[in-house]
Amino acid sequence: MTGHEVAEERRGFPFGTLILSAVAILGLATVLYRYINGLGAMTDLSDGRAWGLWISFDLYCGVALAAGGFTLAGAVYIFGREKYHTVIRSAILTAFLGYTLVILALLVDLGQPWYIWHAIIYWNVHSPLFEVAMCVMTYTIVLALEFSPVVFERLGWHVPLKAIRSIQIPLVIAGIVLSTLHQSSLGSMLLMMPETLDPLWYTPVLPLLFLTSAVAVGPAMVIFETTLSSRAFGHKLSTDVLAGLGRAIPYILGVYLVLKIGDLVFAKELSLAFSDNPRTILWWIEVVVGVVLPMVLLSRPSVRQSRPKLFGAALLVIGGLILNRFDVSWLALGGRLGYDYFPHWMEFAVSAALVAWAMIWVIVANRLLRMHEAAPEEEAEHHPAPTTKPAAGRPTAS
Amino acid sequence: MPKGVLVDTTKCIGCRACQVACKQWNGLPAEETVNRGTYENPPHLSGKTFTKVRFTEIEDNGRLQWVFTKIQCMHCVDPACVAACLVGALQKRDDGPVIYDKGRCIGCRYCMMACPFGIPTFEWWDRWPWIRKCTLCVNRWPGTDQEPACVAACPTGALKFGDREALIEEARERIAAHPGKYVNHIYGEKEVGGTSWLYLSAVPFTELGFPNLGEEAVTVNPARAMSAVPPALVAVAALMSGIYWLNKRRQRMSTARAGDHQAKEEVTK
Ligand code: SF4
Numbered sequence: 001m002t003g004h005e006v007a008e009e010r011r012g013f014p015f016g017t018l019i020l021s022a023v024a025i026l027g028l029a030t031v032l033y034r035y036i037n038g039l040g041a042m043t044d045l046s047d048g049r050a051w052g053l054w055i056s057f058d059l060y061c062g063v064a065l066a067a068g069g070f071t072l073a074g075a076v077y078i079f080g081r082e083k084y085h086t087v088i089r090s091a092i093l094t095a096f097l098g099y100t101l102v103i104l105a106l107l108v109d110l111g112q113p114w115y116i117w118h119a120i121i122y123w124n125v126h127s128p129l130f131e132v133a134m135c136v137m138t139y140t141i142v143l144a145l146e147f148s149p150v151v152f153e154r155l156g157w158h159v160p161l162k163a164i165r166s167i168q169i170p171l172v173i174a175g176i177v178l179s180t181l182h183q184s185s186l187g188s189m190l191l192m193m194p195e196t197l198d199p200l201w202y203t204p205v206l207p208l209l210f211l212t213s214a215v216a217v218g219p220a221m222v223i224f225e226t227t228l229s230s231r232a233f234g235h236k237l238s239t240d241v242l243a244g245l246g247r248a249i250p251y252i253l254g255v256y257l258v259l260k261i262g263d264l265v266f267a268k269e270l271s272l273a274f275s276d277n278p279r280t281i282l283w284w285i286e287v288v289v290g291v292v293l294p295m296v297l298l299s300r301p302s303v304r305q306s307r308p309k310l311f312g313a314a315l316l317v318i319g320g321l322i323l324n325r326f327d328v329s330w331l332a333l334g335g336r337l338g339y340d341y342f343p344h345w346m347e348f349a350v351s352a353a354l355v356a357w358a359m360i361w362v363i364v365a366n367r368l369l370r371m372h373e374a375a376p377e378e379e380a381e382h383h384p385a386p387t388t389k390p391a392a393g394r395p396t397a398s
Numbered sequence: 399m400p401k402g403v404l405v406d407t408t409k410c411i412g413c414r415a416c417q418v419a420c421k422q423w424n425g426l427p428a429e430e431t432v433n434r435g436t437y438e439n440p441p442h443l444s445g446k447t448f449t450k451v452r453f454t455e456i457e458d459n460g461r462l463q464w465v466f467t468k469i470q471c472m473h474c475v476d477p478a479c480v481a482a483c484l485v486g487a488l489q490k491r492d493d494g495p496v497i498y499d500k501g502r503c504i505g506c507r508y509c510m511m512a513c514p515f516g517i518p519t520f521e522w523w524d525r526w527p528w529i530r531k532c533t534l535c536v537n538r539w540p541g542t543d544q545e546p547a548c549v550a551a552c553p554t555g556a557l558k559f560g561d562r563e564a565l566i567e568e569a570r571e572r573i574a575a576h577p578g579k580y581v582n583h584i585y586g587e588k589e590v591g592g593t594s595w596l597y598l599s600a601v602p603f604t605e606l607g608f609p610n611l612g613e614e615a616v617t618v619n620p621a622r623a624m625s626a627v628p629p630a631l632v633a634v635a636a637l638m639s640g641i642y643w644l645n646k647r648r649q650r651m652s653t654a655r656a657g658d659h660q661a662k663e664e665v666t667k
């Protein structure tokens with residue numbers, strides 16, 4: 001570690017953390033205000049638009065953007081792509097924080113948050129939301145367990161460490177199963193709205209579209225967050241790892257695109273994409289900027305080998321997904337006549353605060369825990385032959 | 399026998415006695431509103447208003463005419479709100495009504511988003527908000543011969559309470575007896591799988607602000623998706639275990655065969 005880098009870290013952080021803390025604390029105050037005065041006092045929600053920013057951003061985008069956890073865990077532990085081992089910890093942590101954020105957002109959004117546990121004792125198995133609730137709850141626990149070795153390792157608790165490691169594979173499989181189910185069920189939830197969701201988006205294959213787009217955004221999120229955190233915390237990161245993730249994305253996006261367009265063709269509804277409804281513009285941005293463009297970019301080695309270009313392409317994938325989730329849960333969803341909705345500033349404040357809290361925890365974790373290397377004993381277990389991987393590396397250039 | 403109400407909009411005079419009776423029976427407070435240049439008031443259903451009469455101005459042979467339509471929960475035969483509610487706070491009773499149990503509700507408002515008629519409302523102003531909507535007066539009629547409060551209050555017989563099947567029969571007869579008077583459409587007979595409230599009208603329902611809905615219940619597609627969940631669960635779990643097993647096996651074999659070969663592969667840079 002050179003003196004120059006230390007100085008940069010010290011200079012960079014306090015200012016950023018100051019803003020983060022301010023946003024995080026303002027959000028807390030807003031939430032307090034909400035519990036005292038009710039939802040009506042601090043949202044623009046109404047009977048005509050009962051779901052708003054929180055559902056679109058915190059739930060719909062939040063769950064999808066946390067898909068890096070199960071996709072990476074699957075790639076490493078199930079498909080044996082060991083080279084992604086270096087980024088698995090941060091992927092799991094982001095996923096865990098993402099799901100915690102979703103649950104916290106729901107505790108703000110629900111009218112009766114103190115009864116959220118009713119979802120555990122009163123079951124309506126026909127409700128897609130019931131399945132989402134169950135899976136989100138269980139998966140958050142699974143993610144906590146998947147991440148716990150990093151904490152145990154730091155604390156030097158060998159017994160729980162061994163215990164968790166021994167059930168690691170079942171945990172990963174459970175995580176994949178739960179994710180498959182609820183990522184798609186978020187789409188099934190919207191199937192209940194054939195009369196209000198724009199037909200360009202409404203399709204019985206919506207659950208599959210939700211699943212494939214979440215799988216595609218998983219690696220993109222890992223590229224996004226590890227690029228940022230490797231800069232911020234000076235972790236060593238091989239370009240090969242990120243480029244490999246970038247290589248996978250066009251294939252998954254390809255499946256998504258074929259499903260999305262093929263479904264319209266099959267249903268003889270492709271003409272909807274060319275109607276003069278202003279919403280079609282949103283659809284085209286989603287498809288061209290969020291799917292086709294990153295597919296083209298990421299299939300070029302020159303893009304994948306360049307950190308900034310790879311980062312940019314990942315951003316496109318993420319942006320496309322966010323737009324898609326906003327479309328289906330808000331912009332392309334008709335409200336009741338005679339109502340308007342634009343989020344109240346306090347709604348923005350809550351969403352921003354949740355993101356700020358997640359970032360604070362990422363910083364804390366990166367300061368206190370070993371986020372980028374597997375434990376030495378695990379390395380030894382997995383790779384009998386010594387590798388050239390430097391331990392706790394620092395970038396030589398950035 | 400599922401119950402229902404037949405609304406003959408040609409008989410409605412817009413007196414709003416039903417609206418007032420509903421407030422009285424359900425103990426709902428008045429709403430403060432502003433003059434919007436119409437007698438129709440309040441502007442929307444809300445947590446304080448379960449039913450209201452909509453005033454639609456239409457042109458009939460060059461003459462301006464008012465059509466009055468009472469709106470409230472339709473008490474669907476296959477209700478979206480019931481299928482949506484994750485805790486089963488909304489239930490469909492065999493005798494017709496769709497009822498709400500606030501002892502279960504968590505306030506997620508999925509029911510509000512799912513209802514194709516835009517009916518359930520929320521107590522936004524309250525710190526402990528609940529969902530509110532028409533109950534079809536289940537606390538009045540089962541067991542007694544009392545009708546729902548709105549029906550009992552109607553002075554012209556525009557509302558008629560009875561068995562849903564019999565009401566559909568009667569509606570058909572009324573259309574047949576006066577072919578020029580009604581459009582040949584009983585709204586609610588087939589819409590989204592049928593509703594307990596049925597409407598007759600002299601003008602097409604779309605002109606009266608009724609949503610133009612298909613005959614398939616909106617719960618069909620989500621139900622299909624949900625029935626795929628258990629097999630998907632098993633399939634994904636089996637697939638992942640299988641792939642894991644295959645990969646482990648391959649890895650073990652290749653380590654056995656060429657230890658140094660693998661070490662070379664692992665060098666990532
Ligand atoms: S009209 Fe809406 S609230 Fe009433 S039963 Fe049907 S779906 Fe439920």
Ligand code: SF4
Nearest residue numbers: 483503504506507509
């Ligand atoms: S708001 Fe209450 S009644 Fe409506 S779906 Fe949610 S839990 Fe069920």
